[in-house]
Amino acid sequence: MRRADCPAWLARATICISLLGTSLSAFALPSFDEVHARWHSSDWVLLARDGEPLQRTRIDHSERRGDWVALADVSPALRQAIVVSEDKRFYEHSGVDWRGAAGAAWANLWNTRTRGASTVTMQLTGLLDDDPQRSGQRSIAQKAGQAVNALWLERSWRKDQILEAYLNLVPFRGETIGLSAISMTLFGKAPSGLNDREAAVAAALIRAPNAPYAKVSERACRILRDMQAAGQCANLGGFVQLAFARPAPATLSLTPDDDGLAPHFARRIAAEVHPVAGTRVRSTLDARLQRFARDTLTRTLLELNARAHPRNVQDGAVVVLDNTTGEVRAWVGSSGALSGARDVDAVLALRQAGSTLKPFLYAQAIDERRLTTVSLLDDAPLDLAAGGGLYIPQNYDKDFKGWVSVRTALGSSLNVPAVRTLVMVTPHRFAKTLTALGLPLTQSGDYYGYSLALGSADVTLLALTNAYRALANGGVAGSTADLPRRQAAPGDTATRAAQRVFNADVSFIITSVLSDNNARTRTFGFDSPLATPFFSAVKTGTSKDMRDNWTVGFTSRYTVGVWVGNADGTPMWDVSGVSGAAPVWAAIVGYLHRRLPSAPPAAPPGVMQTRVTFENGIEPARDDWFLRGTQTPLVALAADAGAAVQRVSTRGAVHIGAPTDGTIFALDPDIPASRQRISFERASETSTLSTWRLDGKTLGHASRVPWLPWPGHHLLELVDADGSVADAVHFEVRGAVARTPGTGTGTGTGTIAAPIASQRPTK
CATH class of the missing domain: 1.10.3810.10 (Biosynthetic peptidoglycan transglycosylase-like)
Incomplete structure (x- = not known):
């Protein structure tokens, strides 16, 4: 057969x-349903708040299974x-x-x-x-x-x-x-x-x-x-x-050629909940907002690095918080393929804060009733003794504006007025306030010194954005949330009780400044990305040598923080407060409020609005907000206001005010030598004719003489009309910054060799 x-x-x-x-x-x-229910992938999946998958992370390495x-x-x-x-x-x-x-x-x-x-x-x-x-x-x-x-x-x-x-x-x-x-x-x-x-x-x-x-x-x-x-x-x-x-991917992507929408946030969640293979964890992220924030950051960085005018900026990060709940709505940890360190989560990286700390400084000064928003501060050259040298803050544009109000000083991010304010508040007390806001300061205020006013402390984007959320919430600081509150583990140490840091009245006044486009015009002009068609309060910051650029601000519903820079710390090229992070910030808040209104907060009962006039036209008349009992309808300079910022000396009628004896200066390698100057100043005006003499050579007779520094040891003398030496000091100029242990690396941090112009302006 x-x-x-x-x-x-x-x-x-x-x-x-x-x-x-x-x-x-x-x-x-x-049954079929039982088989289906028992199936699980080799990955765990991060879900958006609406259940949309955002990120896959492989856990089971014995087998590779998808959904x-x-x-x-x-x-x-x-x-x-x-x-x-x-x-x-x-x-x-x-x-x-x-x-x-x-x-x-x-x-x-x-x-x-x-x-x-x-x-x-x-x-x-x-x-x-x-x-x-x-x-x-x-x-x-x-x-x-x-x-x-x-x-x-x-x-x-x-x-x-x-x-x-x-x-x-x-x-x-x-x-x-x-x-x-x-x-x-x-x-x-x-x-x-x-x-x-x-x-x-x-x-x-x-x-x-x-x-x-x-x-x-x-x-x-x-x-x-x-x-x-x-x-x-x-x-x-x-x-x-x-x-x-074809190389096997580390994880099964949700879409081809896409490593997911939130890789850094997924790592954070994994550390919190320790998911197993097949787990699907619902987070607080908004998938559409996450995608928009990521794409906006990428597009802005590509524009900044256009071939015609490259700006040397590869990295960035974005955080969006819900004001009321603290829930994270967007978390973009890097610029992805544009970055040379794409695995580094820039949301959690410590970077210098720049001018983003100034709102908290002025809030403390107003809360302590040392200042009001119409108080006048002198934006003029200032040098303060620090660690054997001089701390010499400068503004971003290397220009000084003279007498300005606190509203203008904060809105236009002027540096010298901020330092003068910190002298009143003291670095020690200001550092305690920043810590109460949740900023991760690792040292005491005395360590940072007066440079703390200009953001010499290292902060994270998440902590800084959450600190601004405290202003949005009337001065109350609280923790952020990555998971819906009902999913948070019992006793979660990441959740801390809300704490009042500023009076609600003070928070309202600072918010009124940060939302005032007129107050920004001295530095930013009228037309900048910071001017939104709806209510928003915002501040920029740039650290020393343009290594970090920030824009952080809030609307009635959300607080948004953006950082751009380079993960390796190299400086950017010609990236200002409004050309780096600000366009990303403006696009994101515009997206958030494309259909959602944003209205300014209602005035609390502890504040009142008063018409203010400035004598001699220092600033135009305006309506301004005050804590009750501090209102000032007329603002005028005291007759001795000029003398108030000069040094007091017990020596003879003619003597040297700056530099002090034994000062060591250092040339800043990041500023062209031809643009660096040391100012020689008399301590007070006098009718007696006196002459400046440096190393035996006559320099001039003015009360203040700028000098192009030259490395070496020098003898500066102030000579009377009869040729006798009325005062003399010795100082040294070194060719590079010489830092000493414990001086930090912040913008303008005091050094034994005080940089002549290293107090790089921030705005």
Whole structure:
């Protein structure tokens, strides 16, 4: 009898005989829903607040599995390739292909190598009871048991459920399990997008998962012929070889060529909740806002680095907080592919704060009733003794504005008035205020000295943005939230009780300054990204040598913080407070309030508005806000106001005010030498004619003489009209900054060798 004439009853008989030596009872078959529910990927998934996936992170490294794929999301080409390859009569049989089994049984009698008779349903039962599916080596009894289980499965599952479960459970190549994983790993696309050639290659891997590419391409070509697509066999070997050479991604991306929307935030969440494989964690992020913030940051950095005018800025970060809850709505930790340190989370990196600390300084001075927003401060050259040298703050534009009000000084981010204010408040008390706001100061205020007014302390973008949220909330500082409050772990140490730092009246007054576009005009002009068509209160900051550029501000609903710079600390080129971070900030708050109004806060009962006039036209008349009892309708300079900022001396009528004896200056290597000056000043005006003499050479007779510094030791003398030396000091100029332990690295931090012009302005 010929093998071709072998009747189907022979296959049935063979199975029945085999069953005599094995159990007739099928194992407890799970339902389709149970199998689906038990499935989990090898990753955990970060979800947005609305449930949209944001980021995948692999945890299980023993197997690579993606999400469960519904049959409707599998390309028709792959469904066809699986059927023609593994089970041509899948839609006809009831679990066992008796015709195929008969042929296999007859071939086995004649010792002929032939394809096994396992159907897709039989293979699925092996996957469900964890049989050695990958080896393909089974006894007749095992195959008979599979057949019985397949018959039972076909009676309780639909065909589409069987094929769907099979595609998700079947091993493909190496550690890759299921269609989702092989599709993204081998072809870099979702299963719904597989074409005929890709489908044939995937189907070929089921029979021989770890075969060399030549064998896989040969089998894939046979599948293509069965699919009536033989034309796709051309250059199939090269295609398979390239697919095998594709680097395996660290995680199964949600979309091709995308490593996710929030990789840095996902790491933060993982450290908090310790998710296991298959976990899906819902966070506070807004997916659309996260995507917009990321894309806006990338676009702005690309524009800053345009070939015509490159600005040498590669990195950036964005944080958006909900004012009321503190929930994080957006967290962009880096500029991604633009960055040379894309894994560094710039939201949590310590960077110098620049002028972003000034609102808190003025808030403290007003709260202590040392100043009002109309108090006048002298924006004029100032040098303060610090650590054996002089601290000499300068403004961003190297210009001085003379007498200005506190509103103008803060709005236009003038440095010298801020330093004068810190002299009143003291660095020690100001540092305590910053710590209460949640800023991570690692040293006491005396360590930073007067440079703390200009942001010499290191802060993180998250902490700084949350500190501004305290102003938005009337002076109350609280913690941020990464997870919805109902998901937060009991006793979460990251959550701290709300703490009042400023009086609500003071917060309102500072907010009125930060939202006043007129107050910014001295530095920023009328038309800048900081001027929004709706209520917003905002401040910029730039640290020494343009290493960090910040814009932080709030609306009635959100607080937004943006940082741009370079992760390695190299300076940017010509990036100001309004050209770096500010455009990103303005775009994000505009997006947030494209349909949501933002109104200024209502005035609390402890403040009152008063019409103020400035004598001698120092500033235009205006309505301004005051703490009750501090209102000042007329602002005038005292007759001795000029003398108030000069030094007091107990020496003779003619003496040197600056520099002091023993001062050591250092040339700042970041400022051209030709633009650096040391000022020699008399301590007070006198009618007595006196002459400046340096190292024996006459310099002039003015009360203040600028001198182009020259390294070395020098003798400065003030000579009376009769030629006698009225006063003399020795000082030294060094060629570079010489820092000493404990002086810090902040903008204008005191040094033994005090930089002549190193107090680089911030705004």
